[in-house]
Amino acid sequence: MTGYLMGHEPIIRLGFFLTVFVAVVGWEAVVPRRTRAVTRRARWPNNLGISVLNTLILRLVFPVAAVGIAALGQQRGWGLLNNVAMPFWINVAVSVIVLDMAIYLQHVMFHAVPVLWRIHRVHHADIEFDVTTGLRFHPVEILLSMAIKLGVVAALGASAVGVLVFEILLNATSMFNHANASLSSRLDRVLRWVVVTPDMHRVHHSVLPEETNSNFGFNSPWWDRLFGTYRAQPRDGHDAMLIGLDIFRQPVELRLDHMLLQPFRGPVGSYPIGSRRASR
Numbered sequence: 001m002t003g004y005l006m007g008h009e010p011i012i013r014l015g016f017f018l019t020v021f022v023a024v025v026g027w028e029a030v031v032p033r034r035t036r037a038v039t040r041r042a043r044w045p046n047n048l049g050i051s052v053l054n055t056l057i058l059r060l061v062f063p064v065a066a067v068g069i070a071a072l073g074q075q076r077g078w079g080l081l082n083n084v085a086m087p088f089w090i091n092v093a094v095s096v097i098v099l100d101m102a103i104y105l106q107h108v109m110f111h112a113v114p115v116l117w118r119i120h121r122v123h124h125a126d127i128e129f130d131v132t133t134g135l136r137f138h139p140v141e142i143l144l145s146m147a148i149k150l151g152v153v154a155a156l157g158a159s160a161v162g163v164l165v166f167e168i169l170l171n172a173t174s175m176f177n178h179a180n181a182s183l184s185s186r187l188d189r190v191l192r193w194v195v196v197t198p199d200m201h202r203v204h205h206s207v208l209p210e211e212t213n214s215n216f217g218f219n220s221p222w223w224d225r226l227f228g229t230y231r232a233q234p235r236d237g238h239d240a241m242l243i244g245l246d247i248f249r250q251p252v253e254l255r256l257d258h259m260l261l262q263p264f265r266g267p268v269g270s271y272p273i274g275s276r277r278a279s280r
Contacts, residue, residue, distance in 0.1 A: 009067050013168060020172045024131045024179045031182040033198065034239060038128050038254070046256040047132035053256075054142040062146050066167065069153050070095075070160040079157020088159070095162025096169065097220075102152045103170065104223040106145060107216040112273040118263040119144070121271065124212065125253060125262055127244040129205050134178035138263060173219045177201040196221050203234045207242040209270050211235065245271070 058065070064072070073079050081091050110120040122138040137145075153163055177196045192200045196217050204215040214231035217223050224230035234241040247266045252258055 009065075009164060012164070013171070016168045017171055020175050021131065024175050024181070027181040028130060028179055033180050033182045033202075034129070036128065036130075036180070038251070042251060043126070043128060043254050044132050046254055046259065047126070047136045049256045050137070050139075050259055051132075051135035054137060054139050057139050058142055058146060061143060062150070065146070066149050066153050066163045067160050069150050070158050070163040073154055073157055074160065077157075078154050080155070081159070082157035088161075091159045092162040092165060095156065095158035096166045098156055099149070099152060099158065099163070099166045100170075100217075100219045101223060102148070103145075103219075104217050104227075106148055107218070108227075108229070108273070110141070111213055111216070111271070114268045114272045114274075116144075117268060117272045121245060121248075122259050122262050124205060124271075125245050125248040125259070126205075127249055127254070128180070129178060129202055129243045130180040131175045131178055133205070134174035136259070138260070140263065169219055177218065192221050194221070195219065199233075199238060202238060202241070202243075203231050205243050206234050207244055207246055208235065211241075212271055213273050245269075 074082055077083060081094060086094075110116040119138050119141045122141070123133070123136055126133045126136055152158075158166075173196060177198050178201065179198045181198060183191065183197060183199065188197050188199050191197050196215070196219065200215055200221060201218075203211050206212055211231060211234055214229050215224055216229055221230070236242070247269065248258075248262055253262070
């Protein structure tokens with residue numbers, strides 16, 4: 001199975017990506033959650049463009065991605081799980097859970113360290129919130145995230161199947177929980193016990209620092225509940241809340257070239273977690 005995954009990983013991931021992307025776009029079109037203030041024409045080419053650029057850079061810098069490191073680790077006995085006897089399905093489940101927690105902690109770190117926040121704020125500088133926001137990350141963040149992920153995979157001894165399942169889930173849930181689409185309040189209350197919903201994650205994209213620094217999870221909502229970073233609703237309600245940051249709000253900032261320069265421009269501001277606490 002590992003050999004098959006190594007040979008077909010890009011096609012498998014692309015197939016899931018396109019399926020989920022089309023489904024979420026259709027969902028947004030049928031039952032939008034918020035009225036769109038900025039046209040897709042102004043945002044989508046740039047958000048999708050930076051996603052394509054990230055994919056190309058990632059393949060160039062890390063020709064052997066996380067699944068490849070996991071397969072190599074299995075061959076050479078790297079990491080904890082490769083040296084503990086357990087059923088295959090438990091190995092996969094543990095791999096997915098630990099990687100999900102690592103991504104949560106990484107996300108918190110990118111909000112806590114000012115220099116990392118400068119890189120991560122490109123994601124938050126989108127002044128709308130929809131499926132393409134979940135694809136909008138600076139290339140430096142994508143490279144750092146992959147380096148961290150490779151270290152976790154090697155140290156954990158995660159299985160190649162577990163890593164692939166996690167990466168597909170992470171990509172799919174990132175598009176799902178950034179959707180500008182409606183769920184009934186009752187369904188949202190039920191779903192957010194098992195997965196991060198759009199209403200839950202939208203709070204994280206509020207312009208208010210105390211809301212930006214909450215709801216860090218992508219897949220599981222439990223890390224936020226366990227570590228005290230969960231916030232149920234935005235102060236101003238979902239229809240009235242302001243999305244984005246207090247800087248980079250001009251239409252020109254939606255352009256790809258401006259996004260790439262945003263980490264190097266403007267003040268850090270009050271968004272990093274440590275800065276916000278120090279200012280109290």
